[in-house]
Amino acid sequence: MDIAVNTTNPETLVADLAREGRKAQAVLSRMSDADRASALHSAAAALREDRKTILAANADDIAAGEASGLTGAMLDRLRLDTDRLAAIADAVDSVADLPTPVGQVISRDERPNGLVIERVRIPIGLIGIIYESRPNVTADAAALCLKSGNAALLRGGSEAVRSNRAIEAAFARGLESAGVPAAAIQLMPTQDRAAVGAMLKAAGLIDMIVPRGGKGLVARVQADARVPVLAHLDGICHTYVHSAADPVKARALAVNAKMRRTGICGAMETLLIDTAFPEAAELVADVIDAGCEVRGDERAQKLDSRIKPATDEDWDTEYLDAILSVAMVDGIDEALAHISAHSSGHTDVIVTEDAGAEDRFLKEVDSAIVMTNASSQFADGGEFGLGAEIGIATGRLHARGPVALEGLTTYKWLVRGTGQTRP
Amino acid sequence: MDIAVNTTNPETLVADLAREGRKAQAVLSRMSDADRASALHSAAAALREDRKTILAANADDIAAGEASGLTGAMLDRLRLDTDRLAAIADAVDSVADLPTPVGQVISRDERPNGLVIERVRIPIGLIGIIYESRPNVTADAAALCLKSGNAALLRGGSEAVRSNRAIEAAFARGLESAGVPAAAIQLMPTQDRAAVGAMLKAAGLIDMIVPRGGKGLVARVQADARVPVLAHLDGICHTYVHSAADPVKARALAVNAKMRRTGICGAMETLLIDTAFPEAAELVADVIDAGCEVRGDERAQKLDSRIKPATDEDWDTEYLDAILSVAMVDGIDEALAHISAHSSGHTDVIVTEDAGAEDRFLKEVDSAIVMTNASSQFADGGEFGLGAEIGIATGRLHARGPVALEGLTTYKWLVRGTGQTRP
Structure with a gap:
């Protein structure tokens, strides 16, 4: 990315990232599912290749976290090791092999006047993911968004910034080697909290935001967002x-x-x-x-x-x-x-x-x-047979309960005519 | 309604109306589709019975509109006559007879552990409709909401207030005679614009808002709403x-x-x-x-x-x-x-x-x-075979294009077990 982080305000930064993300999404949405799947497999391979770099970055995060007094539970959420990193790469491979909802015909009707009307699932567009200390979300969320033809703008927690950057760099390299523009998956290049605020307000640029984390994060996102939010605040x-x-x-x-x-x-x-x-x-x-x-x-x-x-x-x-x-x-x-x-x-x-x-x-x-x-x-x-989930939603619109690939799609109506004018 | 309009502020008024609406919706959602359909048929009958009252109220609106200088196009949108009123009642009968999406099983899966997991369509809850001068929207929107098991809170234009009240009174009487609480369909009892603002902010009380009218109305609703909005701003x-x-x-x-x-x-x-x-x-x-x-x-x-x-x-x-x-x-x-x-x-x-x-x-x-x-x-x-529409949406989430009964539903997951604990 050659976006000049230090010299732009948060709104401009988010608008620039969103524009790049949306361009990449247009490319993604024209690819076949097989091509998106092989791009994910190469992202998984890149995560494995970069194992040492990612673990070293994570060790730096852990050291900084210990120095700043993170609790044991927070350090545990932050920590990666060989097994956890292997599981992250395996999860990307699994998502790649899930059946895709994109292109699925939801309904089809031939009208008496001969118009053939179909509703077909398509990607939503650009998904914003705002999350806390777990670096695995970087790869998990990226994989789900990409598999469903969406671009993602990721903003992880400050304590995991080095791990997230290393994971995103590997992921993006894997995608690029398979012909997907790297901007399909972008990590916010600053930890400035104002950039989160700008994401929440970016209606029309970001299509949906999924917060992943504690109640404080979700409550802030729900209170401030002008972009539709898919989330649950409480699980009572x-x-x-x-x-x-x-x-x-x-x-x-x-x-x-x-x-x-x-x-x-x-x-x-x-x-x-x-x-x-x-x-x-x-x-x-x-x-x-x-x-x-x-x-x-x-x-x-x-x-x-x-x-x-x-x-x-x-x-x-x-x-x-x-x-x-x-x-x-x-x-x-x-x-x-x-x-x-x-x-x-x-x-x-x-x-x-x-x-x-x-x-x-x-x-x-x-x-x-x-x-x-x-x-x-x-x-x-996973228990519901959806393969993986981007989150669980308790809102009433769009998608509820465990949200997986289908919840990351919308639809459009395709109407095929032979010259029909409306009487 | 015994809600004291003059002594409450707009937020309290909307909260009171929403609470009554939600109570009525709970009753509605427990009724069978056949019972909801016959309630709509009795609402249509009541509209026909109250023909003279409704047309007299409309004549008063027209006279007031002429006095205040409404344009010919606006007066035409406002005007009812015997034929138009008959068409409104007929439309309610037609909606009553549409197939309902409520209860439809969207997906079903039996998991290896024996859990049977279904997704079933349910009503959304309480729908807010904010519209301008066409009094037919009062009956059309009410019918679509009720058929899909939702309650509606309607706020029509000031120029149609007498017509809307007469239509709503007939509609509610018809519903009540069929065992549906009258509060299932409520017309905002004040034309105070602050009450519209309160509707737009009533997240958690109103589940979705559908604006029906010109670009000025839709733009205001989209800009101010904290409740999800289903709408299109432009048709370019x-x-x-x-x-x-x-x-x-x-x-x-x-x-x-x-x-x-x-x-x-x-x-x-x-x-x-x-x-x-x-x-x-x-x-x-x-x-x-x-x-x-x-x-x-x-x-x-x-x-x-x-x-x-x-x-x-x-x-x-x-x-x-x-x-x-x-x-x-x-x-x-x-x-x-x-x-x-x-x-x-x-x-x-x-x-x-x-x-x-x-x-x-x-x-x-x-x-x-x-x-x-x-x-x-x-x-x-109608041309798409949906029977009737509540509006056309250009947003990307929940429902797009012509939105009819299905767009007024959401779903829940039903999981049937035989004692399964999670390993």
Whole structure:
């Protein structure tokens, strides 16, 4: 890039990057899927070739992070090693081999006047990705955007800047060797926060922004963006154990939904137990015995002496930790009302053997993902068979739940005539 | 409605209306499609029953409009008569009988672990419609929203306020008699412009806003909205007459695309003529003879002495009138470049008998609707077989081109398990 970072203001910089990105996207969108796939395979190969450079850059990031006092968890998210880097390159190869939605005919109709009308999937255009410390996002997001024919403008966290630059350099070299303009995937050349602001305002230049990171980042992006945002702010996921739940399944599901990994957005944060469910005390004891702090409403507190009192705030809190709020509910109506009031619209689950309760829950819960008799931790594009995901969205338009390649496309209408004029 | 309009500020008013609307929507979304359809039929019947009241209210609007100096075109948009009102009621009946997208299974997958994963179409929620002088929008938009299981908050133009209130009163009475809460369709009870501002900012309360009206309205909505907007600002539609165009078809299509109705968004505004097309002069003469003013670039001016010179501005102007800009282009590359630079992304057309040129145009033009050998005036939900449309969108996300019932839905993921925990 020969864009003069130091001498331009953030709006000009973003406009320049967007223009280059959009030009590259026009080239990408004329390539075949096979050509886009082989460009991704050469990007994966370049990541492997540049292994030493990337790991050295990452070591510098880690050293700087240690010096500036990053927490152990942050350093762990930042750290790459041979295995993690191999996994990043493998993931790029996997995305390359996914079936593409681009070119798919969504609908086709031949009108009485002979017009043939099709809706065909096309790339969205230029996608902005704003993320924090995980350097793997650089390659993952780039691969998903490129596979779906989109260009990407990436802005990673300052703590990962050296790793991200090394990964982007390798990725871009791989793409170029396969005939894709390097500007198809651009990393913001400055860590100036004003450039993030300029991305958020760049309606018409950037078509969609996907924030990847903590709630602070997502909230800022959602508050300031004039560009459409695909994101979820919270994952306040509920599991409702219905009166007709199988106790064995319910107990296993509760422990798994909360404790398998407590820090992911699909982790259960609130457990609703029907007062008619016979093994409520055992259920809660299982979760506590697995190492979880439980905060209960008045009725739940009676189940186990180790339960702490919940405050009103608990019902609206995403702990992302080994903490669980538990409320007792009198039947499915009360469960549905609680979920309607407190769910963040991410993933909510019912455990029941009763088909009527199951149907009603599936129909009435208005979240992006509604599950029966399964762990909310399955809320993931890979588990849904989508191959990979760019993120999970809780908005109502365009795409919801796990968003993968299809969510990175839009469509256009193709109308083929033979000279028809409109009467 | 017992909402105290005079004593609340616009934000509180919109929040109150939205809360009532969302409650009604929850009821709607639990009804069957057959029940929603019969509610619409009873709304249509109520519109017919209230014929005299509605026409009297409209006569008052017309009288007020004449007194305040509305133009003839504006009065014509505002005016209802027995036939127009019958057509409005008939349109509600037609929408009632359209196939519903709600409940449609978009995809289904059974995972190796036994989870059955479906994506199912659901209503979006509460749709805001902001429109100008046409009172038919009150019933049309209400019917489309209700048929797709959505509630609507309508804000019509001040000049039509009496007509809109009478139509909404009849519509709501019809719905209520069929068991739908009247708040499913609410008309903003004040014409205070600050209430429009409050609608535009009501992210999380209103799920989507559709502006229906002139460019000034749409531009304001797009500039100020924090709620997602489905709209098109301009319809700068091109027709490119390729060297291999059939001259007979080309001449008929040009006249129809421009002159059938000059004031609609799908009307051609710019004609691109290939320098290798043999009947350029005849083509332009046909358009001029049909009563159109033609403004041409230097080469086009040589085709006919009646052509006026075009300025740079003409290529970016939506005339919505019997005016056409004409540019000569050397081949398809130049045509594609002109369209890429000046199209508003609404509808662009190629006229050609050459399959290669046709394919390339369909692939490379990035507009919501791309046509071959047909009049751009076909850009319409009814002509596309969608039954009716809420509007035409030129944005890239969610829905593009003519937006009908499907564009008023979103989806959720339903995951059915048998006790699966995630490893």
